[in-house]
Amino acid sequence: MDKGIEALREAVRRAPLTKPEGLSPAWQAYFDAVTPLHVAELIATLEQAQQECQAIEQKLIKAAVYIETLESEPRQTNLKQLNEIAELKRKCVGLPDEFARIGENLRTQDNRITSHPVFVVFQKEEMVVSEEFDHDRIAWVWECGDGEVEDRTARRLEALHQGCRDTRGYSRYAMKSIKRFVTACFTEDGCKDYLRQNGHNLNEPFIYVDSAYRNDEWQVIRNWLMTVGGTVEGSE
Structure with missing residues (x-):
């Protein structure tokens, strides 16, 4: 038993039944308001809180051991176990729901048969290249104007x-059309x-699946997110 609680109990046992004399107004008001019964109630509340904390600590220890056991056997870890790990981590760490949504998507999305997939947004851009090499089209520009000429004029000029x-x-x-990186997502x-x-x-944006092969930082964060998911309200 905590020594502080034993000291409080002893104080209650020895508490005077009559009010002390000669106290300052502040202390006198304190003794008028606080009785041994009040102190006893505080002790009971403190003991109950300590018991609840001990119970929570035991649950956290069991959860940590269970997570370590599952993560040490990745080949035997199925989707159900991953969900259990995810839910335990959420409860122990208190992560926001958005992390859970990302983790759920990582475990269930179509990865296009790609190892360690990175989903990338590209947009199309054109650049001027040598006509002697690969190019997509010819553009005609009026030197005194702004931008390309109309298609009809371009055909006449080309002829x-x-x-x-x-x-x-x-x-x-x-002109050659190339893809330009915009952003990457998990x-x-x-x-x-x-x-x-x-x-x-953006100009003609599209989504492309690349790979984080040998990108240790990306893989570590992605693998961690996959164990943080779990069922989130509204995710179905």
């Missing part, structure tokens, strides 16, 4: 160029959420 005719006042460029839903918020600022 003149092929016939070695004069096209002064216009510039001809070979899940496909993360990419879709990003596109819902920022897709209007």
